[in-house]
Amino acid sequence: MADGSWIAIDAMGGDEGLATMLAGVAHARRRHESMRFLLVGDEAAIRAGLESHPNLSAASEIVHAPEVVGSSDKPSQAIRRAKTTSMGIAINLVKQGRAAAAVSSGNTGALMAMAKLALRTMPGIDRPALAALLPSLGDNDLVMLDLGANAECDARNLVQFAVMGAAYARTALDLESPRVALLNIGTEELKGIDSVREAAATLRASPHLPMTFTGYIEGDRLSRGQVDVVVCDGFSGNIALKTAEGTARFVADLLKRAFRSSVRSKIGFLISKPATELLRHHLDPNNHNGAVFLGLNGLVVKSHGSANAIGVSNAIQVAAKMVRDDLTRSIASDLAGIEAQAA
Amino acid sequence: MADGSWIAIDAMGGDEGLATMLAGVAHARRRHESMRFLLVGDEAAIRAGLESHPNLSAASEIVHAPEVVGSSDKPSQAIRRAKTTSMGIAINLVKQGRAAAAVSSGNTGALMAMAKLALRTMPGIDRPALAALLPSLGDNDLVMLDLGANAECDARNLVQFAVMGAAYARTALDLESPRVALLNIGTEELKGIDSVREAAATLRASPHLPMTFTGYIEGDRLSRGQVDVVVCDGFSGNIALKTAEGTARFVADLLKRAFRSSVRSKIGFLISKPATELLRHHLDPNNHNGAVFLGLNGLVVKSHGSANAIGVSNAIQVAAKMVRDDLTRSIASDLAGIEAQAA
Structure with missing residues (x-):
């Protein structure tokens, strides 16, 4: 610094x-x-x-x-x-x-x-956004915004979030031209809501921006490492973030229950503990801490x-x-x- | 039948x-x-x-x-x-x-x-909704709707979804008075967007309905077994559902990676396989199959x-x-x- x-x-x-x-x-x-x-x-x-x-x-x-x-x-x-x-x-x-x-x-x-x-x-910015880094299967974390600063957003807000998110990814993830996608409920051009479709049209028409706009992404692809920045309104973004947190905890709880279900599985758990510790480390929110007001x-x-x-x-x-x-x-x-x- | x-x-x-x-x-x-x-x-x-x-x-x-x-x-x-x-x-x-x-x-x-x-x-119904059963830590699965039939919904739509979701939970989960919550980005009365707040006001004022309206629920509590029906617009509902699916797969993939990371963890995995199979069974979408157009x-x-x-x-x-x-x-x-x- x-x-x-x-x-x-x-x-x-x-x-x-x-x-x-x-x-x-x-x-x-x-x-x-x-x-x-x-x-x-x-x-x-x-x-x-x-x-x-x-x-x-x-x-x-x-x-x-x-x-x-x-x-x-x-x-x-x-x-x-x-x-x-x-x-x-x-x-x-x-x-x-x-x-x-x-x-x-x-x-x-x-x-x-x-x-x-x-x-x-x-x-040039109408509203600030809350951005965070989330774990992914890719080489780097994922920047996601807005996570709750604005419950309702129009296309202009989303475009500004894309610009801010890309700038943040260049800094936080050391990427030259981050891959940016809009969160949507389908990947075809006509899917979703007006604000998202309009924002996509603007971003497609702005190839000079220091980002690679990749179109839409659905909730099930967030952590696959296919994009670096995911842009959404604060309502669905907050819901996606919290659902991801809740689901990770849910799976971990089920796993704990399963490991406790028999003596055999308890022994297996003890032996494989270094492996599950690795998982815990990867999912530990402390290792992805620091949300940013952009x-x-x-x-x-x-x-x-x-x-x-x-x-x-x-x-x-x-x-x-x-x-x-x-x-x-x-x-x-x-x-x-x-x-x-x-x- | x-x-x-x-x-x-x-x-x-x-x-x-x-x-x-x-x-x-x-x-x-x-x-x-x-x-x-x-x-x-x-x-x-x-x-x-x-x-x-x-x-x-x-x-x-x-x-x-x-x-x-x-x-x-x-x-x-x-x-x-x-x-x-x-x-x-x-x-x-x-x-x-x-x-x-x-x-x-x-x-x-x-x-x-x-x-x-x-x-x-x-x-009496303006729009149909897509409802599904999701796994939870509670005694029964969770009914969630709308999961993508309507990208944009007003308060009236959400109230109708609540009525339909409760009726479906009574049938699918054999509950007398299902606990119904609206998906939101906070639990205080003033949080979120207008449509959700207005729907909450209507449901609070309708105690004669065969459901127990419990207010708002956030994404991280979905699978905790605290409610039986979660109501939302099709945009955030589809995003929440897919994010949950994606996160469950993400955690499973990390676990697989972790188990493969050493001979020791591979052995642990083999021993605890009945436990992880239990987990797989619980998360297998086939065991929660059957989304319904209500x-x-x-x-x-x-x-x-x-x-x-x-x-x-x-x-x-x-x-x-x-x-x-x-x-x-x-x-x-x-x-x-x-x-x-x-x-």
Whole structure:
């Protein structure tokens, strides 16, 4: 990442508490010696917590915040306390230019509302989108967006999401021309809903964009490694994401039941444990942590509420990559390209 | 099922061919001695195939159809050949009252279009819906609809789907008052899109319906066994269904990779094979086969294109239960209740 840039950390957000957040930040710091952090939250608690992480102490400053956004606070409540909560202050540090990005494991709805209000959408973007990396059978993870920032989207929104998602995939996955597809309920041109069909027509007519538009993809192909970016409205995207999470857990639960069903299968399980651990590792959300709000004048990363230290470190890694590649500028330049084409 | 009722079988549809269809019908017949079948398709081929199934021969009649709907035929093409294809003739036998239900493993889009055109929607139903049974961790399978018949739905459609889904769950799952939920991207009252919120308000205000409306459900809870019926528009429903199928296959593929990763894990796999077979059995789509078009003046069941004989037999079982419980009448009477309440 660019030298001299700081990352603001909402040290108080998340279900696992301050100690996990600090352990995660310390882990990220060990990975990248040049990283520096603004740790936002209760000053005394952070100071005490830092005693176990001397390496992190040297690379960070504490920014005191007297309050915390609760996990069940409504976005409207949280917004009113933007200036006193660790989440609100972390975002404001980005707005003020003191931090290049903010990372929080706190309440998603509050983070989204605060980030949108403080940072505003980029010129040319009507609505920001929430993007995440999902596991796949391919060589790299899959970028999927929107995952719930916008329940209803028109064709223009979807095209903007495609541009932002491709820019993000170039950064997060180091791909030159990511393969981008629209989520739909069939692969023929006439399938689905108007917004998706119109977005496909625009993307087909924009071959100059730094992406390879591959058309439609159905839900059962998401994890096959055939595309790098999947674009959808926030309603179906959130449903697809959560259904995938729920199904993975469902299969794992069935497997557990099956392994417990007899002495023989228990023994087989113990012997093959390294194999099932490999599976667990691949599906562990901590290894794909760090959802990103794209389309704002500033970088904000959402870490899973239940992320462990490795998960937090991975979310920070996501933020650092976006800072290094100046993602905001890259999106702006692609958008200018699409507007010029349309004009 | 009611004595004297016949089930029409599109003997030519499906990827597995006539022999599999006939083996499936014969299996269903062995389960239920009173079942009788109208086998629709190429007369000579069916006659030859029946030689291996004397028990089925005695309980069936052949209805000749000179043509077959192809798996990639467009619905509009198929409709034009409704009177000459095995699929079209099977549906027409329902329309004429000669069969109480039709079962096909053929092209879904064509089946839906033909069924809708021939049978028309029931009074009080604006649009038919495609419903299926999905595996869950609960005591029974889960009914989910719409799975793709209608890409866009308003609140009124969703309420009708809830009524039809509950009636279907009473029949297919033998439940008195099925727990019904609307698929949404949050569980708070204000979450999601207008159509879902309005449908929830109507269902909350209809406590006289033979269902227990439980509010919203998110994608990650679908298979937890907490509800019996999940209602959604056909776009997000199809995406959720296919994402679930794809994720289950993804996890199974990862597991296979993991088991193959070392000699040790291969040995563990062999020992625990009965356990993983149990899992495979639970997830096998053949064991949940038989999607249903609800809301038409006649019963039509869609069997998976790749269903094996057991799968076909299960789809026929679904049709037989609907015939036995006179599902069409049951939906009509619930709808009358909701209309009376609204008046």
